[in-house]
Amino acid sequence: MTAFMQQIINGLSIGSVYALMAVGYSLVYSIMNFSNFAHGGVIMMGAYIGFFLLTAFKLPFLIAFGLAGVGTGVLALVIERIAYSPLRKRNAPFLYFIISAMGASIFLENIVVATIGPTFKTYPRIFSPEPIAVGNLSIGRLDLIMCVISTISLAALIYVIEKTKVGTAIRATAYSVRASALMGVNTDQIIMIVFGLGGLLGGIAGVLFGMKYTVYPQIGFITMKSFIAAVFGGLGSLPGAVIGSILLGIIETLTSGYISSQYRDLIAFALLIFILIVRPIGLMGKTTEDKA
Amino acid sequence: MRRRIYLIVLAALLVVTLGVAGCTPKPAQENTAGPASAEVVKVGWIGSLTGDQAVWGQCELNTVKMMFEEINAKGGLLGKQVEVIGYDTRGDAAEAVNAVKRLTSQDKVAAIIGPNASGQAIAISSVLEEMKVPDIATVATNPKVTVVDGNVKPFNFRVCFIDPYQGAVAAGYAVDVLNLKKAAILYDVADDYSQGLTEFFEKTFVEKGGEIVAKEAFKSGDVDFRPQLSKIKEANPEIIFMPYFFKEVALSANQARELGINAVLMGGDGWPSDVLIEMAKDAIEGSYIVNHLDFNDPEVQGFKDAYKAKYGLAVELNGYMAYDAVKLLEAAVNKANSVDPITIKDALETSSVKGITGQITISKDTHNPEGKDAAIIKMVNGEYVFQQKYSTK
Numbered sequence: 218m219t220a221f222m223q224q225i226i227n228g229l230s231i232g233s234v235y236a237l238m239a240v241g242y243s244l245v246y247s248i249m250n251f252s253n254f255a256h257g258g259v260i261m262m263g264a265y266i267g268f269f270l271l272t273a274f275k276l277p278f279l280i281a282f283g284l285a286g287v288g289t290g291v292l293a294l295v296i297e298r299i300a301y302s303p304l305r306k307r308n309a310p311f312l313y314f315i316i317s318a319m320g321a322s323i324f325l326e327n328i329v330v331a332t333i334g335p336t337f338k339t340y341p342r343i344f345s346p347e348p349i350a351v352g353n354l355s356i357g358r359l360d361l362i363m364c365v366i367s368t369i370s371l372a373a374l375i376y377v378i379e380k381t382k383v384g385t386a387i388r389a390t391a392y393s394v395r396a397s398a399l400m401g402v403n404t405d406q407i408i409m410i411v412f413g414l415g416g417l418l419g420g421i422a423g424v425l426f427g428m429k430y431t432v433y434p435q436i437g438f439i440t441m442k443s444f445i446a447a448v449f450g451g452l453g454s455l456p457g458a459v460i461g462s463i464l465l466g467i468i469e470t471l472t473s474g475y476i477s478s479q480y481r482d483l484i485a486f487a488l489l490i491f492i493l494i495v496r497p498i499g500l501m502g503k504t505t506e507d508k509a
Numbered sequence: 510m511r512r513r514i515y516l517i518v519l520a521a522l523l524v525v526t527l528g529v530a531g532c533t534p535k536p537a538q539e540n541t542a543g544p545a546s547a548e549v550v551k552v553g554w555i556g557s558l559t560g561d562q563a564v565w566g567q568c569e570l571n572t573v574k575m576m577f578e579e580i581n582a583k584g585g586l587l588g589k590q591v592e593v594i595g596y597d598t599r600g601d602a603a604e605a606v607n608a609v610k611r612l613t614s615q616d617k618v619a620a621i622i623g624p625n626a627s628g629q630a631i632a633i634s635s636v637l638e639e640m641k642v643p644d645i646a647t648v649a650t651n652p653k654v655t656v657v658d659g660n661v662k663p664f665n666f667r668v669c670f671i672d673p674y675q676g677a678v679a680a681g682y683a684v685d686v687l688n689l690k691k692a693a694i695l696y697d698v699a700d701d702y703s704q705g706l707t708e709f710f711e712k713t714f715v716e717k718g719g720e721i722v723a724k725e726a727f728k729s730g731d732v733d734f735r736p737q738l739s740k741i742k743e744a745n746p747e748i749i750f751m752p753y754f755f756k757e758v759a760l761s762a763n764q765a766r767e768l769g770i771n772a773v774l775m776g777g778d779g780w781p782s783d784v785l786i787e788m789a790k791d792a793i794e795g796s797y798i799v800n801h802l803d804f805n806d807p808e809v810q811g812f813k814d815a816y817k818a819k820y821g822l823a824v825e826l827n828g829y830m831a832y833d834a835v836k837l838l839e840a841a842v843n844k845a846n847s848v849d850p851i852t853i854k855d856a857l858e859t860s861s862v863k864g865i866t867g868q869i870t871i872s873k874d875t876h877n878p879e880g881k882d883a884a885i886i887k888m889v890n891g892e893y894v895f896q897q898k899y900s901t902k
Contacts, residue, residue, distance in 0.1 A: 220743045223768070227735040335559040337756060339788045346791070348767045355769045430732040430760060431788075433561075438730065473736035479698050479726040481736075 219353040224474040225467060230360040232466025233367045234429070236459045237422035238443035239450070240371065241415035243458040247391040248411050251311045252444065252452070254318040255296050257437030258325030259416050263289040263423025264432040265329060268338055278343050286420040293416025294409055296321050305408075322437055329434040337433035363425050370421055371459060374414065378455070383410060391453070449489050451502025461500060465489070548589040550848045552577065552838070553596070553612035553621040555629070556647075556827075560600035561756055564784065565625055569647060569831040570595045571820050573622055576835040586842050594618065598629055605629035606636055613640035619848045620645065622834045625827050627651030627672075627702050630665065637664035643854040645837055647830040648778060648801075650675055651705045655876040666857050666876045668833040668869055669801055670883065672702065674901070675777045676709030676752065678883045679799045681901040683748050683775060684717040686885075687797070691722050693746035693772070695737055695761060697753045698726035706752035706777050713901070722746050727757070734761040735768060742770050754779040759788035766792045773797065781826045781886070781893065790891045798886040802829055802866040803895035809865050833864035837871070 238260055245253040266288045270281035300317045344362060348355035378384040389397040390407045398404045443462060450461020468488060473481040554573050556566035577591040585591055594616050596608035605624055612618045621644040624630055630649035637644050646654055646667040655665045683689050692714055697703035711721055723744035725737035741749060749772045751758055758780055774796040781800055812832055816824045837860055842848060845856035861870040869878040882898040
């Protein structure tokens with residue numbers, strides 16, 4: 218039983234990182250109906266910005282953390298302006314957006330390889346690695362902090378989307394870009410805001426990921442898993458992205474804990490494909506209702 | 510018009526991206542002896558200059574360059590100046606094959622040093638045999654690098670001992686010296702090196718009367734090992750064998766301690782690195798490493814200091830192995846009294862040289878250095894502390 222509980226805790230901890238990354242995919246998808254693969258690159262840049270603020274400038278953790286989020290928010294906006302906005306203005310097919318996004322992602326990865334270097338970097342130790350023991354279970358301090366930060370960020374995001382005027386506009390745009398524009402919503406601005414928000418969360422996710430593991434140019438590959446989690450939860454649905462991510466984390470840990478660690482990805486992803494066959498829109502995906 | 514400008518910008522961007530990505534392996538660094546000397550002999554080097562193992566690859570290339578500069582200053586190999594041509598394999602077997610093709614067909618090298626990784630060293634054999642150029646691998650410890658199905662590969666050599674030996678030494682030391690009888694293994698299922706060590710650790714450990722209580726796998730690129738470690742914790746081992754590279758070692762060791770696992774950790778030559786100590790100093794305290802040499806051996810200090818003075822960095826394990834690969838090549842060239850690749854290959858088969866990691870006597874039947882002792886190293890206060898020379902024979 219203890220082992221099972223420990224595996225659930227491990228799964229939650231892995232899932233909460235996926236969740237922070239996955240909402241970025243979901244947010245953009247809900248408005249623009251395409252998968253923003255450049256998000257992986259943004260997350261990676263967030264991890265690097267946080268790393269340099271902490272090591273080279275020796276900023277306090279919270280300030281570095283905030284600045285990394287702002288930095289990636291701006292980066293996401295720049296990517297939108299350069300890579301997507303011109304396509305959007307000419308009503309290009311969605312495939313072009315995806316290609317453009319992949320290009321941006323590869324570009325970011327290689328610019329880091331070429332300038333900062335290909336080897337991984339380690340964050341300075343900010344929190345004690347001593348775990349908190351609850352009975353026979355051990356919970357990492359960093360995991361707890363990650364969980365808290367993820368929850369606060371996601372709650373704030375949901376508040377913005379559900380309770381504010383901007384949020385109403387985002388939801389309206391998600392429902393129909395054309396109709397919202399006709400109703401006087403500045404959809405261009407809304408799209409910028411959505412990219413900014415996605416980038417901000419991506420930066421936070423990047424710093425947390427870097428602190429927990431390491432920073433390296435190929436972090437983007439890990440974010441593929443969070444993208445899959447977002448699809449699994451239902452692309453375009455924020456609660457879906459969160460639930461999908463946490464479920465993926467738990468499925469992964471339980472597979473390696475009770476079936477076979479060697480076949481973890483094989484079994485976990487076969488299960489996901491099965492779920493998508495049964496329910497193609499994902500767990501909480503909605504096709505016609507509001508999506509944010 | 511606007512559309513055209515846009516297309517031009519896009520094309521320009523693509524070109525820039527291609528340039529940054531660098532699709533073809535470019536000469537990473539060259540060390541030209543100068544056009545003055547008419548007779549130049551080229552020696553190739555391949556290894557990772559990008560990716561997780563870039564730290565090691567760079568150290569090897571630095572060492573090889575430094576050694577040949579010294580040899581050139583003393584008059585070169587058989588009176589010929591040596592030019593080192595290094596190519597990046599990006600840690601990828603296919604890139605390694607391309608690099609060897611280029612070294613043998615375009616650059617026409619006399620011999621190749623490297624790579625450090627077994628996966629790449631195994632992949633390049635067919636090209637070496639086709640082009641008839643010998644290769645001396647540095648830290649490629651998988652048996653298949655030089656011998657497949659009992660047949661020795663004619664052009665592959667190495668200066669390190671092999672995985673069965675390393676895995677067997679680790680298991681023997683754990684049971685016979687440390688007296689630990691319950692072991693768990695965590696290994697990388699996608700890596701030949703890790704699988705080789707695992708197989709022979711398990712075999713020797715069981716033969717010596719120990720018990721493997723858990724055997725868990727992960728895949729290269731994973732960063733979270735807690736599900737596997739939680740399962741290992743349930744089995745309650747006395748020792749955990751971790752036969753993989755320092756990045757994963759650091760992450761998994763930290764996570765093991767986080768989960769409250771107190772077992773002794775043990776690993777192979779994939780461990781030693783300053784990065785490991787930086788990342789996981791506390792977690793690996795008291796761990797044991799099977800290594801090729803003792804870093805504090807008085808005999809290695811001269812090279813260690815010279816390297817530090819030249820590059821301002823500490824030598825990684827790969828540097829010592831690259832040092833011995835160059836020494837072996839030098840000995841073989843002198844013995845052959847020729848820089849013809851096939852003659853060098855014949856001379857390598859019976860060469861013996863006193864290397865920095867011990868006496869290297871190549872066996873004609875296996876192309877491995879036979880009878881090399883392993884060094885057992887213990888981590889004490891973030892330092893590598895030599896315990897003893899150990900062999901299972």
